Every structure is written in structure tokens, then in C-alpha cells.
Amino acid sequence: MKNFKKAILILITASLLAVAACGKTEEGDAAPALDVMIETSEVAPVVEATTETTEEREVFTTFTPMIDIESGVLERFLRYVTYDTQSDPRADVSPSTQGQINFLILLAEECVAIGLSDVKISEHSIVTATLPSNLDTADIPVIGFISHVDTSPESSGANVKPLLFENYDGGDIVLGSGTVISPNEFPAMKNYTGQTIITASGDTLLGADDKSGIAIIMTAMEYLLQNPEIPHGEIRIAFTPDEEIGTGIDNFDVETFGANFGFTVDGGPLGNISFENFNAASAVIEVTGKGIHPGAAKGIMVNSALIAAEIVSAFPADDTPANSEGFEGFFHITNISGNVEKTEISLLIRCFESDEFEARKNFVTELIAAFNEQYGENTVKVSITDQYYNMREMIPAEIIEYAKAGYVAAGVEPIIYATRGGTDGVRLSFMGLPCPNIFTGGHNFHGPYEFIPLESMVKAVDVVVQLAMN
Numbered sequence: 001m002k003n004f005k006k007a008i009l010i011l012i013t014a015s016l017l018a019v020a021a022c023g024k025t026e027e028g029d030a031a032p033a034l035d036v037m038i039e040t041s042e043v044a045p046v047v048e049a050t051t052e053t054t055e056e057r058e059v060f061t062t063f064t065p066m067i068d069i070e071s072g073v074l075e076r077f078l079r080y081v082t083y084d085t086q087s088d089p090r091a092d093v094s095p096s097t098q099g100q101i102n103f104l105i106l107l108a109e110e111c112v113a114i115g116l117s118d119v120k121i122s123e124h125s126i127v128t129a130t131l132p133s134n135l136d137t138a139d140i141p142v143i144g145f146i147s148h149v150d151t152s153p154e155s156s157g158a159n160v161k162p163l164l165f166e167n168y169d170g171g172d173i174v175l176g177s178g179t180v181i182s183p184n185e186f187p188a189m190k191n192y193t194g195q196t197i198i199t200a201s202g203d204t205l206l207g208a209d210d211k212s213g214i215a216i217i218m219t220a221m222e223y224l225l226q227n228p229e230i231p232h233g234e235i236r237i238a239f240t241p242d243e244e245i246g247t248g249i250d251n252f253d254v255e256t257f258g259a260n261f262g263f264t265v266d267g268g269p270l271g272n273i274s275f276e277n278f279n280a281a282s283a284v285i286e287v288t289g290k291g292i293h294p295g296a297a298k299g300i301m302v303n304s305a306l307i308a309a310e311i312v313s314a315f316p317a318d319d320t321p322a323n324s325e326g327f328e329g330f331f332h333i334t335n336i337s338g339n340v341e342k343t344e345i346s347l348l349i350r351c352f353e354s355d356e357f358e359a360r361k362n363f364v365t366e367l368i369a370a371f372n373e374q375y376g377e378n379t380v381k382v383s384i385t386d387q388y389y390n391m392r393e394m395i396p397a398e399i400i401e402y403a404k405a406g407y408v409a410a411g412v413e414p415i416i417y418a419t420r421g422g423t424d425g426v427r428l429s430f431m432g433l434p435c436p437n438i439f440t441g442g443h444n445f446h447g448p449y450e451f452i453p454l455e456s457m458v459k460a461v462d463v464v465v466q467l468a469m470n
Contacts, residue, residue, distance in 0.1 A: 066222055073457045076215035078162050081207040086157035087150035087245045094248055095125050095241035103149050107239050114222045124251035131221055131235040134228060144236040144262030145464060147213030148243030148424055151205060152446040161201040168197045175202030179448045188443060196454040206450040208442035212457055213265035214239060216440060220464035232468045240424055249427045259433060261399050264425035267439035270456040271412050273403055275436040276392035277419040277426050278350040279357040283364055283384045285311060285345040307375060308336060308343040314367055327352050327418060352390055352418060388422045394429040395436055403436060410462035438463060
């Protein structure tokens with residue numbers, strides 16, 4: 001297995017040269033650099049053997065070394081989820097919330113405490129750190145592991161109270177506020193009978209997306225530091241804000257990070273590995289009407305809300321998230337608001353293939369043109385914004401083979417799946433850092449039905465350790 005992984009690493013080094021060529025513009029010039037270069041500052045070493053509390057956060061100035069992987073990842077996860085790090089899509093700064101900043105500072109302190117090197121916090125609170133190589137050779141790729149600290153704005157992340165259900169019996173898990181996580185609705189729960197299931201209390205999300213990933217990376221790094229006889233090259237880690245609202249990676253400096261390729265530890269069930277995802281766009285449709293007293297409206301009033309209803313009805317009825325799976329795309333109406341004079345429709349466009357992606361966007365523009373022909377020019381306007389693309393073309397096959405070998409070495413069957421969404425790794429791949437996504441073990445993210453088996457997190461730590469080894 002070690003010789004096989006070394007051979008794959010050699011292939012990866014060669015393949016990364018080809019990937020770099022993909023980061024060119026149509027004119028053949030290098031892709032433009034980020035507008036804002038990250039300025040970093042060193043985090044002071046931890047020396048005091050005490051813990052102090054401020055009004056904003058609890059600052060750990062000492063760290064107790066973990067006893068084993070299971071206790072280490074569990075302790076971290078249960079501690080991390082209690083920090084409110086929900087991101088805010090209305091904010092115009094990143095990080096979008098103070099809670100994320102507080103937690104990222106804590107993570108930087110913990111990186112120093114366990115013995116990582118070159119621990120830095122950028123001006124946008126991105127935390128990076130290094131596990132130096134313990135090998136004599138310098139001709140192997142630097143590998144990165146990345147997770148995000150924010151939780152979804154879709155459900156409260158305040159006052160999360162994690163619950164443990166040891167030796168899960170395979171039945172319903174009854175939480176507070178009438179929340180029941182049932183295998184009748186979520187059949188995958190049956191796969192974890194006899195294991196330890198972690199949930200929230202029923203009032204909030206749990207935050208396994210992606211505090212499980214952070215706990216997994218930190219535990220794997222500490223394990224490698226505690227076992228210096230395990231051979232590994234240089235490892236870079238990063239913790240980012242605002243993944244859930246798509247802005248945290250805007251300020252990520254790939255060149256400074258210095259990894260040749262990486263993995264986002266931000267996946268779902270045990271064994272999943274993903275290197276392809278939706279092409280994604282958002283659209284805003286604005287309908288302009290004409291308001292007048294309804295008693296004198298005949299032949300004059302134009303009700304924008306009624307036109308908006310017609311527009312929504314013109315989309316294929318079955319082409320929605322609730323009616324699609326696997327590699328099927330969809331249109332997703334996320335919001336309709338307005339009145340007689342002005343109505344706005346928010347829309348998501350998702351699909352895996354680039355040709356279909358363009359066809360779906362064309363469908364929207366042609367639909368709007370037809371409504372303008374019917375109701376008059378400029379009655380309806382649409383703006384479509386590409387959000388991210390399928391990273392499949394940016395990931396060398398050798399990296400996936402390397403990942404699969406690491407899974408097998410850890411005793412985990414690799415399951416290739418397509419992400420019906422996006423990760424930080426998608427954008428990083430197009431920024432020059434090929435970055436497929438590996439599992440954490442979580443299910444039902446972004447709401448009170450979220451759960452994660454402890455045993456899956458332990459296996460994910462094993463996988464990260466295996467991927468780090470050379």
C-alpha cells in the first residue's frame with residue numbers, strides 16, 4: 001500500500017502541472033490574482049496553565065493532550081458545537097459574524113497548543129497552520145486539509161446542546177420541542193445500530209457541518225504529532241469562515257497556503273468521496289406593474305404579483321429539488337415577495353453538465369423575453385449570476401486514486417458520489433488548488449434532524465492520517 005501511494009504521489013506531481021494549465025484565461029494568460037492579499041500575523045505561544053473567560057468567548061490558554069483518537073475527536077466536537085458561528089448572508093464583510101471570529105481565534109490558539117507550526121490568522125480571520133514534514137526528501141506534494149467554521153443561516157446555531165445516544169437501538173430518537181429523528185423517515189439510521197449517535201437537543205441544528213470536519217482535522221494533526229514515527233510530508237491545514245454563504249473563500253490566498261492539492265473535510269456519510277458537483281447559478285426576476293385604485297383599474301392596472309405567479313407556473317412542475325436526485329438538475333424558487341407594483345422572484349439553477357447548465361439559463365432568459373412580448377418591454381427583468389462550476393475537470397484522476405488508497409488503508413470502503421451542492425473545495429479547485437471532498441459522517445445537515453455517529457468521525461480521522469502518510 002505504501003509503495004502504491006508513493007507511485008500515485010509521483011503521478012499527482014506530474015498531473016498538477018496539467019491542472020495548472022486549466023487556470024488560464026481564454027487569451028492564455030494566467031488567471032488573475034486575488035484582489036486582496038492576505039496579511040498574516042503570528043499567534044503568540046500558549047504558556048499559561050489556566051483558562052480565562054471574557055464577555056465574548058472562552059479562551060483556552062492550555063490544552064490537555066488527548067488520550068486516544070475516539071476521546072479526542074469526541075471532546076473536540078462536543079466543545080466546538082457549543083460556539084455560535086452562524087453566518088449572516090446580509091452582512092457585507094467576512095467573517096460575517098463575530099461568533100466566527102471568536103471561534104477562529106480559539107482554533108488558532110489550539111493549533112499552537114498541540115504543537116503545530118506557522119500558525120497564522122489572516123486579516124479575514126482565516127486560520128492556517130503547518131505540520132512540518134518528517135521526511136528527508138523534499139520532492140513530494142504538500143497536502144492541505146480544509147474545513148469551515150460557520151453553520152447554516154437556515155436554522156439556529158445558538159445554545160446548541162449536543163446529546164449522546166450510546167448503543168443506539170435502531171429506533172426513534174426523541175428530542176425536545178417535538179422533534180423526532182426516525183429511521184422511518186431517515187432509513188440510513190439503521191446503519192448505525194449499536195453505535196453512538198450525537199444529535200442536538202431539538203431546538204437547533206447540531207453544527208456537524210462542518211465542526212465535525214474541524215474536530216477530525218485537529219485530532220488527526222495531534223495524533224501525528226504524538227506519533228512522530230509515522231512518516232508524512234508537509235501538511236497544511238486551514239479553517240475558513242462563511243462557506244455557507246459562499247464568501248469565505250473570496251479571501252483565501254492559494255499561493256500563500258502552499259499546498260499542491262488538498263481535501264475539504266466537509267462531506268456526508270461514512271465512505272463518501274466527491275470530486276464533482278453542481279454547476280450553480282442564481283437568478284433574480286423583477287416584475288414591474290402599474291398600481292391604481294382597484295375601483296378604476298380596468299384596462300390600466302398591471303398586477304406584478306399575478307404576472308410573477310404566471311412566471312413561476314411556467315417552470316416545469318417536476319423540475320424541482322423535491323423531485324430530483326443523483327445527477328438530475330433542477331430549478332428552485334427560493335423566495336417570492338412583492339405587491340401590485342413590484343414583485344421579485346429568487347431562483348437557483350443547478351445541474352451537473354455544462355451544456356445543460358447553459359440550456360437552463362437560456363430557458364430562463366427566453367421565458368422572460370416571452371413575458372415581455374406579452375406584457376410589454378421591460379415589464380420583466382432578469383439577472384443571472386454564475387456561482388460555481390463542476391470541479392470534475394479540475395481534479396486529476398491520480399488524486400482520487402490516492403484518496404481511495406487512503407480510504408482502503410483506513411479500512412473504509414470508498415464511495416464515489418456527486419455532491420448535490422457545493423463546497424469551498426469547488427472554488428479552490430478553480431483557484432488552482434485541486435480539492436475533492438471527503439466524508440465526516442454527518443447526516444441531515446442544516447436543521448434539528450441533524451445527527452452524526454461517533455464511529456464515523458473516528459474513521460474519518462483514520463482516513464486523514466492515512467492520506468497524510470507517505
